[in-house]
Amino acid sequence: MKRSNLFWMVGLFFMFGLFLTGCGDDDSASGDGEVTLDFWVFGATNYEDLAKEYEEENPGVKIKVRTAETEEHHNGLFTALSAGSGAPDIAMLEVDQLDRFKDAQDRFANLYDLGAEDVQGKYLDWKWKIGENSDGDFLFGLPTDIGPKAMFYRIDVFEEAGLPTEPTEVEELIQSKEDFMQVGKQIKENTGKPMVDSMEMAYRAIIDGAEQSFFNQEGDLLIENEGNSVKQAYDLAVEMHEQGLVGEYTMWTPEWGNAVNNGDFAVEMGAAWLKGWMMGNAPDAAGKFRVATLPAEFAGNWGGSYISIPDETDHPEEAYAFVEWLVSPESQLKSFQSEAGLFPSSPEVYEMEDFQNTTDEFFGGQSTAQYFAKATEDISFIYKGPDYVSVHNEVLNALENVQQGADAEEEWDAAVERIKGVINR
Amino acid sequence: MTTASIQMIRKEGEKLTTQGKGKYRSEQTKDKISAYLYISPFFIIFAIIGLYPAAFSLYLAFQKWNGLGEMTFVGLQNFSVVLNDPLFWKSVYNTIIIGLMGTAPQIIIGIILAFILNQAFLKFKNTFRAMIFMPYITSMVAVALVFGVFFSNNDTALANYMLNLFGMDSMNWKTHEWGAKIAISVMVFWRWIGYNTIIYLAGLQSIPKDLYEAARIDGANIVQQLRFITIPLLKPFIILTVFFSTVGALQLFTEPTVFLGASAFSRTEAMTVVMYLYRDAFSLQSFGTGSATAIILLVIIIIFSALNTFLTSGIGKKRKEYKA
C-alpha cells in the first residue's frame, strides 16, 4: 500500500509538475539589462576564449558558446531555422555549407543593414564575395578564417628518396603538376611510400582551386561539359592512383592520424588549419614536416567559415558588435596564434609583425605563415552551389571505388548519374 | 491532477450506483470508463507529439520542400522519384540483408540461451544472465566506437587480425559490400541478443515445470523437449520478438550511422531505408521525397510484420498438430 501510494504520487508529480515548470523557459530574455547571446560554432576554434575576453571588455553582454561537430552543427542549425525558432543569436557557417543556407535569406539578418560595409575593405575580396547573395546586396556572414593550401612535406621521406629538403629547393623542384608527379614517382621507387595520403587529397589538388566546379551560378550542372574542372580533378586522382602515388589513409580516421604521425606518406596538400591539427595530434611528427608553396595549378582554398546572425535574434546590434570584433584583424591574429591556428582572412594581419615573426617549432622553426599568406594571392572567387557537399561526396565515393579496383570511367559515369539523382529532388 | 480528481468524482458516483439496482450493468459501464481513462495518457501524449508529425509527413509527401523555402504541390512525383531511384532499392535490399543477418540468428540463439539459462542444474545463473544482458545497457555511441575500432579498415584492426590468423585477407569493413553489412549485423546481433534472451526467458518461466518432468519420464531428450514443449509454448513470445525485430530491423538507423561515421550518408554498402530518407531530408534537403520514402517504408513494414507474424504463428500451429 505505502509503496504504491508513493509511486502514484511520484507519477502524478512528474506528469503534471513538469508540464507546468517546463514552460516559459526563455533564456534570451534576461530582465536585468544584461544581454545573453547564444553563439554556435563547430570544429576547433578559440572563440570560447575570445568570447570571455569580450565579456570582460563589455559588461552587460554574456556569450554562450556551443561547439559541435561540423555535420551536427549545420544540421542542428538547419532544423532550427526550418522550424522558425530555437536558432542561436550568432552562428558559424562553413564555406561548403553556406550555399545551402542561402535559400533561407529571410531567416538571416542582412549584415549590410548592420554596418558591415564599413569593414569590407579589411578582408580578402573573394572571401567577402562568397558571403554575399548573388545580387550582392545581402551579406550572410562576416569572414572568419580561410584555408589557403600549401604543401606539407616530410623531410625524412624526401631525404630517403634522395631529394632536397629545404623549402626553397623543394619549391624549385616542384613547379608544376608534372614535377609533382615526377617527384612522387621517385619517392615511390626509393622509399615505397605513396606521395599523398588519400584519393580525396589527390582529387582536391585541382578542385579546391577551381572557380567553378559542379554548378555555375545559374544552377546548371557542368560536369558533363568537355574539360570541366571536376573531371580534370578526377582524372588527376585516377592518374596518380594508377602510378601508385596514392595511399589508403582516409582523412580523419585513426589510420590516417597514425600515418601522419609515422610519416607513411610524403606530402599533404593541406590548408593552413591542418597545421593546428598536426601539432595537436601527431606529436611524433614534430620537426619532420616543412611547408612549401604548391605549384600554381594546385593552389586553392580548402575550408574556412563565416559568422552569421539569424533573423530570430532579439539583439541584432549587440550580436553584430560582437561578430565585428570577433573577426577584426586583431582578433584574427589571436585566432591564428591559438592552438586552433585559424588562418586570417584579413590581409591586414599578414602585414603585422607578430604574424610574420611567428615561427613554428613543430616545423623545425620555420616561419610557415608567409607561405599561406602568399598562397592567398592565387585564390579567386569560387562558386559552389547548394548541393555541393552531397555531389562532392558522390565523386569521393567513385574515387574510393576506383582505389578498390573498379574501372575509373564506369565509376565516373555512375557518379554522374547519382549526382543527377541528387539534384533532381 | 485531472486523473485524480476524476477518480474522486467517480468514487462518489460509484457509492451511489452500488446502492441502486442495475449493479451489473453499471459495473460494466464503470469498467469501460476506467479502461478508457487508464489508456488515455498514452493517447493524449501521442496526440500531442506523435500525431502532428505523422500528419505533417503525410502532407509533405506530396510537396516539394527544401526545409526553408516555399512548398509546392507535386502530386505523386515524389513517389515516382523514389521508386525509380536504384539507390532506394539498394537501400531496401541492404536493410533486408542486414535485418536477416542481424536478427534471424538472434531468435534461434536467443531461444537456446534462454533454454540453457532456465535449466535447473545451472550454477551461477544470475551471473550468466547478467553477462548475457550486459550489451543491451551500453549506449549506441559506445558500441559504435568500440566496434568501429574493432572493424576498422587497416590490418591492425582486431577483426582483420583474426582473419589473418586464419590465413584470410584483411577486409575493408567500412567500404566493402559484404564487410560493412557483416560488421553492422554483428553489432546489431551483439547488442540485442541479451534483450531477446530475457524475453524468451520470461516466456520459458511461464511454462509449468511438470510438463518437462512428464516429458523426461517419457524419455524425451533435450532436443525433443525443446521441440515439443518449449517452442510451441513459447510461441506468443516468439511472435512478439519477431514483430519487434522486424520493425526494429526495418528502421535500422543508429547502428550503421554511428559505425560508418563521416561516410554514413555517402557510401551505399550499408545504407538502410531510414538512412536513405534521412539523407534525403537532411543532406539533400528534399523533405518531400524523404516523407514519401517514409510512407513507402511504412507499407513495407506493415507487409513484413504481417508476413513474419503470420509465418511464425504458422510454425507453432504445425507443431501442435504434429504433437496431437
Add this chain to the structure above:
Amino acid sequence: MKETVKKRFSIGKILMYTFLIIASFISIFPFYWMFVMATRPSAAYNSIPPTMTPGDRLVENFLAVLDKIPFFGAMWNTLVLCAVVTLVVLFISSLAGFAFAKFKFPGKNILFISILLTMIIPPQLGLIPQYYLVAKFGLLDTLFGAMIIFFLNPLGIFLMRQYIGQSVSDELVEAAKLDGCSNFRIFRSIVLPIILPAFATLGIIVFTATWGEFLWQFTVLRDPESYTIQVALSSLNTTNNVDFGMMLSGVFWATIPLVVVFLMFNKLFISSITEGSIK
C-alpha cells in the same frame, strides 16, 4: 559443480556450459576492451598484435575528458532525464496494461493494435515537426523537452499487459470488486504490489534505452549546461581530435554507472522474471 557430477553428468550439460561461457565471453569482451583502450594512448590502436592488457593512463585519459566536457553535470542531467522518463513510462504502461489485460471495452483490440502501430512510424522524419512543437512550447534546452518524446513507449504497454494478464488472476480482481473496491483502488492496492518486480524489467529496459539516445537530445539541447552525457560525449568526437584513448575513456566512465545500476537491480530484475511464473 561437483555434486551434480555423478550420474547427472552428461555431454549435454558440458555443451550447454560451453555454449554459455562462450556467449558470456563475447558479451563481456567489448567492455573489457573498452577499459583497455581507456587506459592507453591512441597509438595502442594500431599495434600488432592487438593490445589486450590495460595500460597506465586510466587517470590521465579521464582528466583529459574532464578538461573538455562538463562530464559530471552531463551525467546528472542524464540521470534526471532517464529517471523521469522511466517513472512516467512505468506509470503510463502499468495503467494502460491493466486496462488492456483486465477490462472489456469496445475497441479494445483496435486500440491495442494502434498502439503497437505507432512504433512503425520512423522517428527520424518526425524530427522537424517535433522540434517545431517543442520549440513552440518553449521547451528547447529543457530536460522536459528532451524527454517528452520518450514518454511514448508501446513496448511498455505490451509488456505490462502480458505481465498483468499472467500474474494477476481474474478471480482476485473479481473478489475485490465484490468487496466494493473501485477500479482504481484495485490497481493501486492489488495490481501494483504484484507487478512491482516487473517494473524492474521494464524500468531497466526504458532507462538504458533512454540513456543511449542521441539524435533528439542533440537537436533539442543546445546549451552546454543542459547537455546529456551522449551529447557531451559526441562533442569529444570531432574531426579535430583523434585521441581515441581519451574518447573511449569518456565512453567507459559514462558506461560504468549504468553497469552499476544494472548490477544493483539485477537481482530484482531477474526475480521479476522468475516470480512471474511461480504461482
